[in-house]
Amino acid sequence: DGGITQSPKYLFRKEGQNVTLSCEQNLNHDAMYWYRQDPGQGLRLIYYSQIVNDFQKGDIAEGYSVSREKKESFPLTVTSAQKNPTAFYLCASSRRTDVGEKLFFGSGTQLSVL
């Protein structure tokens, strides 16, 4: 079945540590996205990528980094510079970034700080 796979489902970060969240899609979509969800805050865009080897900052990119070396993969690194990383992280993809494109979502990763 086609879809988006996020791993791990739960992740714990120690102080000063960088952690990487995985996102893989087999939908052959060009565009991929990372969102952060905090309770009662909706979804906020961290980064998005329209094509391989290209990505743009979203609304809350500080403290995060991404790469897009393959069409299928869009990993997100939460760096030690992100002082409040505890949140639910959702990866999504769409065929393109044209207006009106439907987003498909993964099942998310819950990141917590030890």
Place this chain on the structure above:
Amino acid sequence: AQKVTQAQTEISVVEKEDVTLDCVYETRDTTYYLFWYKQPPSGELVFLIRRNSFDEQNEISGRYSWNFQKSTSSFNFTITASQVVDSAVYFCALNSGYSTLTFGKGTMLLVSP
């Protein structure tokens, strides 16, 4: 700039009641798209509907219906005869111009037996 407001943070109903989730949007673009997504406890957002700004026809899909009114900038979602499986967080979202999708803060719906 675009904005989506879901004023209802949480709604609790008893099974078989009808419930309406409100969504108000703001955009300066004449061409835009509105979406509703459902987020069950498993966490994954599930697409429910997409509507473009030129199509104001209301839509019904089973127990779900959507009322799009450009005059009030609203795109409300009604569940008829609610069921426990409808319990989830529901997000309204807007996409216009060169902006990426903007989500409202979501409405948590709790349906009790």
